[in-house]
Amino acid sequence: DADVTQTPRNRITKTGKRIMLECSQTKGHDRMYWYRQDPGLGLRLIYYSFDVKDINKGEISDGYSVSRQAQAKFSLSLESAIPNQTALYFCATSDLQGRDVHFGDGTRLSIL
Amino acid sequence: EDQVTQSPEALRLQEGESSSLNCSYTVSGLRGLFWYRQDPGKGPEFLFTLYSAGEEKEKERLKATLTKKESFLHITAPKPEDSATYLCAVQASGTYKYIFGTGTRLKVLA
Numbered sequence: 001d002a003d004v005t006q007t008p009r010n011r012i013t014k015t016g017k018r019i020m021l022e023c024s025q026t027k028g029h030d031r032m033y034w035y036r037q038d039p040g041l042g043l044r045l046i047y048y049s050f051d052v053k054d055i056n057k058g059e060i061s062d063g064y065s066v067s068r069q070a071q072a073k074f075s076l077s078l079e080s081a082i083p084n085q086t087a088l089y090f091c092a093t094s095d096l097q098g099r100d101v102h103f104g105d106g107t108r109l110s111i112l
Numbered sequence: 113e114d115q116v117t118q119s120p121e122a123l124r125l126q127e128g129e130s131s132s133l134n135c136s137y138t139v140s141g142l143r144g145l146f147w148y149r150q151d152p153g154k155g156p157e158f159l160f161t162l163y164s165a166g167e168e169k170e171k172e173r174l175k176a177t178l179t180k181k182e183s184f185l186h187i188t189a190p191k192p193e194d195s196a197t198y199l200c201a202v203q204a205s206g207t208y209k210y211i212f213g214t215g216t217r218l219k220v221l222a
Binding site for chain 2: 004042044058092
């Protein structure tokens with residue numbers, strides 16, 4: 001089984017819909033992250049969480065929200081999806097030093 | 113502003129033709145530099161972490177080196193299975209966040 005599991009793997013939806021992307025991990029890491037990847041822009045940090053009670057905005061958090069339901073679960077929500085949120089979304093975990101990093105296989109999200 | 117630039121954007125090599133990928137960075141204090149491999153439809157897979165100038169790490173046909181301004185990923189006698197996108201990221205001192213480059217797409221032809 002994968003260390004970091006993302007669901008769904010693919011999603012097509014319409015503008016204005018609420019969407020939730022889910023991430024679960026078996027690494028036992030406290031730190032979890034959500035990134036989006038766009039062609040030519042690389043990976044950009046949306047939100048990160050250092051533990052269940054500690055959630056922080058990344059560089060592109062507008063239009064997104066997150067929930068850390070447990071140490072192993074970190075979900076990303078788009079309250080009202082818009083087409084420029086079409087991207088590949090990755091969840092990642094790390095150890096306390098941020099050096100042992102593991103990524104999920106991503107969710108490809110298309111907003112029409 | 114902290115920044116990571118990778119070059120070239122794309123590289124095509126014949127099998128066995130060695131080459132190097134570059135990652136230039138500007139950061140207020142380097143906590144670590146990371147190399148990842150990303151295959152289509154997959155998340156980035158960790159390859160190396162380098163912490164200080166002069167450090168080198170090797171894994172099979174790959175060797176990563178670090179100076180105060182850049183890192184190189186040397187690929188010796190590549191094989192078609194080395195085809196992937198290689199990502200570089202830096203972690204600045206005082207933060208646990210990563211800054212990623214846009215990657216180098218490597219294609220190795222048989």
